[in-house]
Amino acid sequence: MLSPENTNTPNSQDAVSDSFENIFREERPRLWRLIRFRLNPGIRHHVDTEDILQDVFIEASRLYADYLNGNSLAPYLWLRQIALETLRDVHRTHMGTQQSATERESYSDLPPTDAASSPLVRLVAAVTTPSAVAIRQETKVIVDQALQRLNETDWEVIQLRQFEELTNSEVAEVLKISVTAASIRYVRALERLKDIVETLPDFRQD
Amino acid sequence: MSRSLSDLHELQSLSSEERDELLGRLAEEFEFRIRRGECPLVAEYTERYPDLAADIESVFTTIVTLEGIKADDARDAEGRVSLAGGRVDQLGEYRVVREISRGGMGIVFEAEQVSLQRRVALKVLPRRMILQTEERDRFEREAQLAASLHHSNIVPVHGCGTDDGYQFYAMQLIDGTSLNELQEHELTSKRVAEIGVQVAGALHYAHKQGVMHRDIKPENLIEDQNGRIWITDFGLAADSTSVSDGGAGGTKKYMAPERATGLCKAPADVFSLGMTLQTLLSDLAEDSVSPDLTAVIDRAIDHNWQNRYQTAGELAEDLQRFLDHWPVKARKLSWFGRGLRLTRRNPALSVCLGLLFGLAWVMAILSHRNYLQSEQQKLQLFGKMSVVDALFQSNYPGRDKLSQLSEVKDSRSTQIADPTLDDHITMLRYLPDTKIDRLTDLSPDLIRAAIAARRDVGQAKKHLGRLTDARRALQYALQATDRWMFKCNTTSPFSPETTEAVLSAATLRNDLSAVLEEEMKLDEAEVLRNEALGLLDRIPLPKRNSTEYAEQLAEAHLGLGTFRPERVGLFGIWYQLDVAGHDFTIKETRETDHLDAALNVLQVSSLMHVPRIKTLIARTLVERIRWKRMLGTSWHHDDRRAEELMRELTLEFPRQANYRYVYSIVLANIRLPWDPITRTEYEIIRLRLERSLELVHSLTQNQPRRTDYIQTEVDVRHLLAELAIRCTVEGDTKLDFEVAVSMQGYLNESMTAGFSGHVRKSLLEWRFAEWLDFNEKHDQAETYRDYARQQFQLISSHDSSEPCVVAAREIIIDGTRTLTSLTERVAVGPEKTQQTE
Incomplete structure (x- = not known):
């Protein structure tokens, strides 16, 4: 009854949008994390992570056909670019400046507390399983302070690997370095992070 | 020589490169496993690469720390979980309709079970909420067990599953209100007992099936339109650590103390239910709560699980006895x-x-x-x-x-x-x-x-x-x-x-x-x-x-920093009275360093929510205040803090004797001045002491053998008597003196404290005699002077050189030293007092 054109065209479109939605659904948590951590704390009251994610979704679905036609980026990295651009726009609108969304910001928006002793030393020393990591605010504050003191290269790689949860090869692709170099860079950054934590004034050995 | 050195250098730099590359690969694997929800052990890797052990430990623990922070960051400001950008529309055969509530463990959705076309409540745990495989297995096992429970007070669990990285379980949707939202409701003792009977009965049934609830609290009890109570979340709480750490408020309060040691049997649920009932009762006026019901609850929440009802059935039964106006078993004597x-x-x-x-x-x-x-x-x-x-x-x-x-x-x-x-x-x-x-x-x-x-x-x-x-x-x-x-x-x-x-x-x-x-x-x-x-x-x-470590370290410092007027010849609170003409001014002391050290140990935010720690802080502050008064530095801030800490604790745990005891000590920690005081100052001191007396008196009533309680009551009564004397106010001076003297006598007879009790009692009697003299009751005064002398003679010659024995002898026997005269009183009022000399 129906002509082949009539049945095929919507089907293939469905397939395209279907696969887009699948990709987006798959990458949604990582994108959420990216936006949450890179959104300037000063405007978190005005815009919600979920709203920005919605904008990213609309923009990405508009560009998806182009992406399929000519982009060699991995899907997440492509979505990530769109998310970063969307964030940049959001910051521009709300802050009236050209502030880059990638500008280094406090990872934690919790007010610093006076950490009387160092939970991290205990954690780092005693922890053997992830669940044994007591989720404590001081740890957060201390790690945040240490992150602020890292140099740009180290900070970036930790940001990508940890807070955006990119895989090593994705990091290599973003930074345009070899997989081995990315891996080594990450390990050294972690070691430096730990060294910095240990020199922080809050970190006491007794 | 130079060649071999450069070789060595090359080898080292090469191996460091290789080392980092290997570490990088291992770190990626480790991270991947954590994110997938596994619980890899650092030791797994250090054992595999013993040469790299130190590096692995350092890198991996940093990773674990960062991962831990992220898991926590997905919570909102009130500690409620979020799905961290994840979104659920359909989980297994359940189509999500709307969000009902969020808690510290999961999010509850209203959902439709497609196959049966029925509405259910779907509880979804965020990804990574359960990090350990054993925990996950247990979660599934218990959800299945819970699904096998059929009881009219237990929300039926339809099933559980995992989809898209989320753990979830489906249960019957109950139209009702959870008990923590019931505040505005008019609860009565009777209603609380009825709730207790229903819940305890259901718990008993579940325990017999081998299912513990583990997380009984008002939030998990729902009252439906017909007044029936439903227990939800059966057996589904994660283990104690994750509940308490991630808690959206107060779960720890309901958790039995032995849970900390991993013990979770029927008495642990009995404890949580007892605490829940107590919380419900706490909104009622104190005198409207029957002592029988209080006794039942007290037994249910006994710190030592062996003293509690051993089964929820026994608790249900005793609550029913209360409802039926039978004597409850909790008030009967043990065998x-x-x-x-x-x-x-x-x-x-x-x-x-x-x-x-x-x-x-x-x-x-x-x-x-x-x-x-x-x-x-x-x-x-x-x-x-x-x-x-x-x-x-x-x-x-x-x-x-x-x-x-x-x-x-x-x-x-x-x-x-x-x-x-x-x-x-x-x-x-x-x-x-x-x-x-x-x-x-x-x-x-x-x-x-x-x-x-x-x-x-x-x-x-x-x-x-x-x-x-x-x-x-x-x-x-x-x-x-x-x-x-x-x-x-x-x-x-x-x-x-x-x-x-x-x-x-x-x-x-x-x-x-x-x-x-x-x-x-x-x-x-x-x-x-x-x-x-x-x-x-x-x-x-x-x-x-551990809390225990901090506690003991602080106890040791506190012991070394305690203010001891005995060393200079006065006992206990006598220095607070300023009566013996002692000049106590000191310039510096090592003891306060110990107290500062104790406070440093205790004031760590991870410990400060522990009630025992709060009590210890208050005790330490009491000592520091005493020293600061001697040193002439400002102590008011410490005083306010100690008062605040103990007031909050006694409000939160109104039945804990030790908190009331420490609070009464904090309140009685005042120094009666000889300087004139205003009416307001007088009232403040009087109110503090009377509150202190009220607290400690209720303790001595309940536990008439606790000598520490009794000693405190003696001290507070003496302070009250002294305050009335100084401010020329009519008080219960005579009664306070008499009770104090007679209680001190009881203490001396039942204690083996040696000379200290004798000194205290003889001085107390001496002071009472002075007051009697002042009020023209010379006969009685003489009698009490005799008592004082007799009492003093009881002190063994062995102790005669103790500073306070010497001081007491000078006052009572030799008459070479006098207590500050009663005529040097302070009149209450803004005007300066006349001091007759």
Whole structure:
């Protein structure tokens, strides 16, 4: 009854949008994390992570056909670019400046507390399983302070690997370095992070 | 030479590169496994690459820390979970309709079960909420068990599953309100008991099926339109640590103390239900709550699980008895108490019972080698020690003694000591004393039990004022602990058991010091306190994370920093009165350093929510305030903090005797000035002291044998009397003096404190005599002066050179020193007072 054109065209479109939605659904948590951590704390009251994610979704679905036609980026990295651009726009609108969304910001928006002793030393020393990591605010504050003191290269790689949860090869692709170099860079950054934590004034050995 | 050096250098730089590359690969794998929801062990990797162990540990622990932070960051400001950008529309066969609520563990959605076309409540746990595989298995196992429960008060679980990385379970959708939202409802004692009966009945049913709830609290109890209570989230709480850490408020409050040790049996759920009922009752006016119901709840929330109702069924039954106006069992005496009551009427029977006890123990001792096969059986021997705890329960016979005492107005009758108590203590003597030596060679469990038993006996006797017995018991426990510590230390110096033994050795030194300090053996106590500090210093850094460690370290410092007016010749609160013409001004002191150290240990935010720690902080502040007054520095901030801490604690745990005790001490920690004070100042001091008296009096009423409580009541009454004298205000001065004198007399007769009690009592009588003189009652005054002199003669010549004995002799016997005259009073009012000299 129906002509082949009539049945095929919507089907293939469905397939395209279907696969887009699948990709987006798959990458949604990582994108959420990216936006949450890179959104300037000063405007978190005005815009919600979920709203920005919605904008990213609309923009990405508009560009998806182009992406399929000519982009060699991995899907997440492509979505990530769109998310970063969307964030940049959001910051521009709300802050009236050209502030880059990638500008280094406090990872934690919790007010610093006076950490009387160092939970991290205990954690780092005693922890053997992830669940044994007591989720404590001081740890957060201390790690945040240490992150602020890292140099740009180290900070970036930790940001990508940890807070955006990119895989090593994705990091290599973003930074345009070899997989081995990315891996080594990450390990050294972690070691430096730990060294910095240990020199922080809050970190006491007794 | 230079060549080999450069080779070496090349090799090193190469291997460092290789090392980092390998580390990088391992780190990626490790991270991947965590994110997938596994729980990889760092040790897995260090064992595989022992050469890299240090690097692996350093890198991996940093990763674990970062991962831990992220998991936490997905919560909102109130600690409620979010799905961290994840979104659920469909999980398994459930289509999500709308979000109902969020908690610390999961998000509850209304959903449609597509296959059956029915509405359900779907609880979804965020990804990574459960990080350990064993935990996950347990979650699934328990959800299945919970699904097998069919009870009219348990929300039926339809099933559980995993989809898209989320754990979820589906249950019946109940149209109702959870009990934490019921506040505006008019609750009554009766209604609370009815709720308790329903919940306890359902718990009993579930326990019989082998399912624990683990997280009973008002949020998990739903009242439907018909007044029926539904228990939700059966058996689905994660283990204690994750619940308490991630808690959206207060779960810990409902958690039985033994859960901390991993023990979770029926009495743990009984405890949580008891706390829940208590929370519900806390909104009611205190006098509208029946003492019977209070007794039932008190038994349900006893700190020691062995003293609680052993099954939820027993709790349900006792609550029902309350509803039916039958006497509740919680108020009846234990068999032991009943035995004591019998022996009081019939001394001959007492001997028989004593013999029976002794015989039973002898038999147990003789036969234990071949008879007691398992450790558990052996431990049951020590389970009997819980009778010690029974001594201090409010239902212990003789609680009315003190109320009789406070009615005594003119007589000096102090025949208070209860002879049956001695029987009890004699019976206790049959317990492990004779056995500890042989038993300590067995197993750590048994050693722990033996030490704990002795320690309990020691503490019990200390509270009863039997200081010599307490010292002996604690010394015994200390010897056993030191042997244990020595043994551990030689076999495996770095094992957790060694750490435990060292901590235990420090703890007992603190306990023993506290007794010695009461006995005024201050130098011996100081040595032990310093030893305790030395021992605690031996505990390796990573093991210092426990509350117990912080507690003991602070106790040792607190002991060393305690303000001791006795050293300069005045007892207890006498320095607060400023009456002996002493010039106490000092310039500096080492003691405050100890107090600062104690506060440093305690004021760590991870500890500060622990009630025991708060109490310890308040006690430390009390001492620091005393020193600061001597040093002339500002102490008001400390005073406010201590008051605030204890006020909050007593509000939160209105039935905890120790918090009320410490609060009463905090309130009584004032110094009566000789300078004129205004009416407002007078009122403030009076209100504080009266509140303090009210608190401590309720304690002495309930536990008339606790000498520490009684001593505090004596002190507070003396302060009140003194305040009235100074401010020329008509108060209950005479009554306060009389009760104080007669209570001090009771203390001296029941305590083995030695000279200190005699000094206190004779000075108190002397002061009372002065007041009587001032009020023209010279005959009575002379009588009390005689009492004071007689009392003073009781002090052994051995103690005659103690500073406070010397001071008391100068006042009472020699007349070379006088207490500040009563005529030097301070009139209340803004105007300056006339001081007659």
